[in-house]
Amino acid sequence: MGAVKTKRMPRAVREQQMLDAAVRTFGRRGYMAASMDEIAELAGVSKPLVYLYLNSKEDLFTACIRREAAALTAAVRAGVRPGLPADRQLWDGLRAFFTHTSHYPDAWSVLHLQARTHGEPFASEVAAMRAEIVAFVTQLILVAAREAHRDPDLPASEVAGVAEALVGAAESLADWANAGPEVTARQAAATLMNVAWAGLGNLMAGSRWTPPEAAH
Incomplete structure (x- = not known):
């Protein structure tokens, strides 16, 4: 079911969802302490999908x-x-x-x-x-x-x-x-x-x- 939702959501919307999760995580935990696993979980996506959209932690930040x-x-x-x-x-x-x-x-x-x-x-x-x-x-x-x-x-x-x-x-x-x-x-x-x-x-x-x- 989760995979279907990922496919149906427009890329631009999904990317903003990831950025929302990343801003919250970076803002509260700091850049060094924030993990891609935590960001992916908060965004409701898999970690590979975050890397697919935004390449790396540095690019995401x-x-x-x-x-x-x-x-x-x-x-x-x-x-x-x-x-x-x-x-x-x-x-x-x-x-x-x-x-x-x-x-x-x-x-x-x-x-x-x-x-x-x-x-x-x-x-x-x-x-x-x-x-x-x-x-x-x-x-x-x-x-x-x-x-x-x-x-x-x-x-x-x-x-x-x-x-x-x-x-x-x-x-x-x-x-x-x-x-x-x-x-x-x-x-x-x-x-x-x-x-x-x-x-x-x-x-x-x-x-x-x-x-x-x-x-x-």
Whole structure:
């Protein structure tokens, strides 16, 4: 009966089922401890079928990284609505980031913890994703900086470091938020907005950046 089900299920669907099982296993057990037997059992397929579809443990892990990286960057981009003020776009992007990482903690573990600590080519895959997000955030901040400086030609290099720091802070906050279920995506995004947008000086003086009422 199991063999019949395998034949009838479209390859693309079966492959995603395997990737789902792999992300869960890698995210919770780590790359080294995860076994192909465990992944196959969780996916409801034979181990030879996993090898047939995805070649090796290394290729399977790379496929997981690529899928989850694409999903995260797509979520952040989809969360930002062009035409809004720069702070609102940044707020929406951060909220989308923290919502995604909280909904998919195993995927975030694969991207932020596992892939970075097991060498090439895994680290390069995550670095490419991170560079895309940093470039996206740089453009958001650059719009606000050019308006504030009244300089439409202000170079991106002036804010590139800020974007890099902001993304790094978001990554750390995602770990913090996932470790404590009482921290919501909205709270994590508001925390970072108050540090990054309002600034520590204003924050200590009691002047906070306030999330828009319409955002949930």
